[in-house]
Amino acid sequence: MTDNGQRLSDKSVLVTGGTRGIGRALVEKFAREGANVLFSYVSSEDAAKTLIDETETEAGQAVAMRADVRDRDQVDQFTETANAKFGGIDVVINNAHRPYQRKWFEETSWDEFQRELDTLVKGPFNMIQSALPYMKARGNGQIINISSTMARSPELQHSFYVTAKNALVGLTRSLALELGQYGIRVNLVSPGPLETDHNAGLPKELMKQLHAETPLHARMATCEEVAGAIMLLTLPEAAMVTGTDLQVSGGQAIF
């Protein structure tokens, strides 16, 4: 911790999909804690600019870059930029996600499965392989993959999402084992349903049910609360934590 109380001064943090929701909360949180943050987006350029402006007074800095996680060349440019700007890479947070409509499995095409796998599995694959040489050069680093409680506690009409998130669980656990030799920790964070603009559109009855199912405070967690839990994993106190799955659901799903 610095004299100013920032816990992550000069750490270099990459966040995929930083313009909304959890990603946006992560950018704000890490910049407040003194980190240098590079975040990606695909189409929300205006939102990226606004976020950069809003974090200007924070101790750390936030920088954005259009970089589609599905495209290895764009991802390589993203990690090269972070390394050049910040002198290395300490933390990679694989968060990017595309909103989707719920669908019965019988009505779902393979292309729809593939689209989910591309963002949620190929994206983290690209990011991790691309960032790895920089992390190995430092002899430490952290990878945090954002999953969902739905991976282990599926709900109806999300088969493509649940399948992709479970592949991410496998990738995380395998890499926690393989990358430990380089001092790199790899963990999952699994949020439950969240208080987001997107979820605000859920039917009132479902919202009521989700609140009633949540033992802590009878409400859904916020993106800021998820970002706070993610940050805990990056602190020196978590130096021996790897291969874990941190649930942030207020107890709505427990496994």
Ligand SMILES: NC(=O)c1ccc[n+]([C@@H]2O[C@H](COP(=O)([O-])OP(=O)(O)OC[C@H]3O[C@@H](n4cnc5c(N)ncnc54)[C@H](OP(=O)(O)O)[C@@H]3O)[C@@H](O)[C@H]2O)c1
């Ligand atoms: N929200 C929830 O209730 C909830 C619950 C459990 C788990 N999660 C998980 O938490 C993570 C974040 O969810 P969220 O709801 O906060 O997300 P979100 O609000 O939908 O934001 C997604 C972000 O990802 C970016 N993005 C989309 N496709 C991309 C791509 N191919 N390459 C790079 N960036 C891309 C978007 O940028 P553009 O707008 O520019 O495309 C946006 O910044 C996801 O992994 C999700 O599965 C969410």
